[in-house]
Each structure stands twice: as structure tokens, then as C-alpha cells.
Amino acid sequence: MVARTTQVLFETGCNIADSSMTRLGGEFTVMLILQLPPALTPTALSQRFQPLAEHMELHIQVQPLSAGDRPTATQNNTLQSATLSLLGADQPGIVYRVTQFLADQHCNIVDLYTRVLGSAHQPIYSMVIEVEAPAHIDLQQQLQPGLTQLETLLHVEIHLRLADSALM
Amino acid sequence: MAILDILTYPDDRLREHAEEIEDFSDPALQCLIDDLLETMASLPACVGVAAPQTGRSLRLLVMDCGNGRKPPAHHHGQLVVINPDILHWSGTDIGREGCLSLPDYTGNVVRAQTVRVTFQDRQGVAQTLELTGYEARVMQHEIDHLDGRLFTDRIVSRKTDLFQRKNRL
Incomplete structure (x- = not known):
């Protein structure tokens, strides 16, 4: 194809x-x-x-x-990006609750990828989200408390990685 | 001293296996080391530069984790590393890396958590260091440059591990 x-x-x-x-x-x-x-x-x-x-x-x-529709050259110094990965038992509402939380925190989702892993009897839900947010926000500080609450609520593990890597 | 130009992908010279250094009294070598240090210092948040990134195919790198935006609590400061060899590694960790030679991307790369490295300093004196965490990551990234490898060679999934930079360098 x-x-x-x-x-x-x-x-x-x-x-x-x-x-x-x-x-x-x-x-x-x-x-x-x-x-x-x-x-x-x-x-x-x-x-x-x-x-x-x-x-x-x-x-x-x-x-x-x-x-103007195409966000090309990534020359925007007013944005930062982060990756959020989630792993846990499949259940209704995971995507909704996590994305609603991110929207509430003014994080824009630019990529979202989900897969159901594990067996049919024991499905494991995996989600990776790449978000953009204004550069002046301390994302770790702002998102971590809410993500920890979501981990408890949804019985999942959520990891946040900031994209601010040094150069080598 | 001079700030050197950095080669960017897909320059073929980034794929060469760099040569061992034997003559430590060569003034050109000492000058190159100074230039690499100045180049590293001139670039914001730059924690390491390998000689092949500047078009010199030599087993030489400089690094300083103190130059990062969030330096680790413990690190060895500025290092000049010549003819390095990893003697031992343990543990694995996934972390985000950015590379001067791939300025548009960052990626999640699996590296050893702790490495013991033997190398020669700029006088040719043998040294052995044990590096952990972020400093170990930087060392492994730079040694990869000496072997013609880029971090994208170690990406497992383009979909989940490779990211376009939002802030162009």
C-alpha cells in the first residue's frame, strides 16, 4: 500500500x-x-x-x-516540550483524564500514541504523549503533583521527561 | 585559541573511526585541545565535544557536566579525554540526549548507568575514572563519536524515542 x-x-x-x-x-x-x-x-x-x-x-x-499551517523550523523559543509516558491496567477514561489534565495545565498535545500490550486476559495500556508548553513554566513542578494524583486514581505509572537536554 | 565549526549530519566525517593519539608533545594537539575547550564553553548548555565533530579524526574529547542547564550534584568538572577505553559498565538507564551534530533532534537513549573508563590526559598520563549517571551518559555519547556513531543509531523506536527540537540551536 x-x-x-x-x-x-x-x-x-x-x-x-x-x-x-x-x-x-x-x-x-x-x-x-x-x-x-x-x-x-x-x-x-x-x-x-x-x-x-x-x-x-x-x-x-x-x-x-x-x-502558516505547517509548524516547520522549530525556531520558536517560547515553547518547551516534554514527553509523558503511561503504563498500567487498561480501564475506561485513561486518555480522557490525562489529556483533560494536560489541557487544564495549558499543555498542547502534539503527538499521542497508545497501544494495548499484554494478553487478552490481562491487557496493559501504554500511552506516550509529547506536549508543548510555554517555555517560562517549570513543567516538572507544575505537572508532577497532578500526575501523581492521576497515578493513584487510575492505578497507572506516569513518567514525565523534559526535553531540555544538554548538547554533546 | 579558536571556536571550531561543528560538523552536522549527514557529513560523512561523523561516521569515521577516529585514530589513536600517540604524540602528546605535538603543539598542534595541545592547540586543538584548547580549541575544543573554548568551543564547548562558547555553546550554551554544551557538556561535551568530540574531536571528530570538528572534522579532526582523533580519539580525543572534552567534557564538563558543569556546563549543563541542570548540572548533576557530583561530577568531575572539566575533562580532557584521549584514547578512552571503557573497562567496565553496569546498570542501564534511559535518558534524553541532544547532539551538536544533530541540532534538530533529541532522543531517548539507553546507556550504562556506571562506567569505569581508562584514558590519557593532555600530558599523556594514564587516568582511570568511575563515572555515574549523567556524566557516564555524556562520556558514552562522546566515545560513540570517536567510533563514528550517533545517538540516533541507538534509538529503539523513532515513534517514541526521537523528538524534534522546539528550540532551534
Whole structure:
């Protein structure tokens, strides 16, 4: 599927910038940011994908982006990032409660990844979240008390890692 | 003394296996050591530089955990490390690393928690140190540079262990 999709992009002269491709359950999903050649419109690209979409039963959506939609060069000194990882017994409300807490703390989620590990009888829920927050906040101090409460409430382990690494 | 330019990925020179140093009386070597120290000091939050990062394929690195934003409580201060060899390592730990040669990314890397390292100082005198925690991590990261390795070679999962920097260097 990836090869067939990217073949169309190669043949139409599209350049793949950022991409995310993953299998969720039995479905494979692909998200791409593309740079189109000047002569190719998003509508025309969508039409070029039609035969493949029909043949492989794909749902394809092409959406134009303006230059401002793409947070590129990471040159924003007003933001910091951190990674939060969670591991524990699966139960309803884990994602909701953790993400609501982060929203309340003005942390913006830029990446979230969950997987159910373990066995069918004993599922273990694993979640990794990358967040952005204003640089002036002491994230450890601000988030840790609430995360500790969530650990108790949800019977999970939550670790927070600040991305502020030194250079080597 | 001079502040040296840092090579960035994908420069092929970052992938070379660096040469052992034998002549410690060479003025060019002593000058390079001073330049590496000045380069490290000139970069904010820089805790280590290896000679290959500056295009000199030599088994030489400098480090100082005191230069980090949150220095560990115990560390050995400024170190000039030549021809290092890890004699012993124990424990493992995951920690976030950033690299001058990969300025757009940071990554979670598994390293030994404690290492015993033998090396020569800038006079060629043999030294042995036991390093733990963050200082051990820095030493392992820098020795990797001498062997042509980058931290991305040790990333287990791009999805969960590699991160784009928010603050460009």
C-alpha cells in the first residue's frame, strides 16, 4: 500500500515532507504533508489517486494547506516540550483524564500514541504523549503533583521527561 | 585559541573511526585541545565535544557536566579525554540526549548507568575514572563519536524515542 501510494506521488512530482504511517487494528493509515509541483492542483492529485483508491479500497482525502499551517523550523523559543509516558491496567477514561489534565495545565498535545500490550486476559495500556508548553513554566513542578494524583486514581505509572537536554 | 565549526549530519566525517593519539608533545594537539575547550564553553548548555565533530579524526574529547542547564550534584568538572577505553559498565538507564551534530533532534537513549573508563590526559598520563549517571551518559555519547556513531543509531523506536527540537540551536 505504501509503495503504491508513494509511486503515484513520485510519478506526479510530489515531494513528501512530514509523514506518519501506522497500522491501527486492521486498518493502515497514512498522513502526509506534500509539496506539489506548480502545475498540479490538489484536485488533480486527488483524481490521480482515484484508480488506486478504487482498486485497493482506500479512503483518500487531499486538503490544501496554507504556508502558516505547517509548524516547520522549530525556531520558536517560547515553547518547551516534554514527553509523558503511561503504563498500567487498561480501564475506561485513561486518555480522557490525562489529556483533560494536560489541557487544564495549558499543555498542547502534539503527538499521542497508545497501544494495548499484554494478553487478552490481562491487557496493559501504554500511552506516550509529547506536549508543548510555554517555555517560562517549570513543567516538572507544575505537572508532577497532578500526575501523581492521576497515578493513584487510575492505578497507572506516569513518567514525565523534559526535553531540555544538554548538547554533546 | 579558536571556536571550531561543528560538523552536522549527514557529513560523512561523523561516521569515521577516529585514530589513536600517540604524540602528546605535538603543539598542534595541545592547540586543538584548547580549541575544543573554548568551543564547548562558547555553546550554551554544551557538556561535551568530540574531536571528530570538528572534522579532526582523533580519539580525543572534552567534557564538563558543569556546563549543563541542570548540572548533576557530583561530577568531575572539566575533562580532557584521549584514547578512552571503557573497562567496565553496569546498570542501564534511559535518558534524553541532544547532539551538536544533530541540532534538530533529541532522543531517548539507553546507556550504562556506571562506567569505569581508562584514558590519557593532555600530558599523556594514564587516568582511570568511575563515572555515574549523567556524566557516564555524556562520556558514552562522546566515545560513540570517536567510533563514528550517533545517538540516533541507538534509538529503539523513532515513534517514541526521537523528538524534534522546539528550540532551534
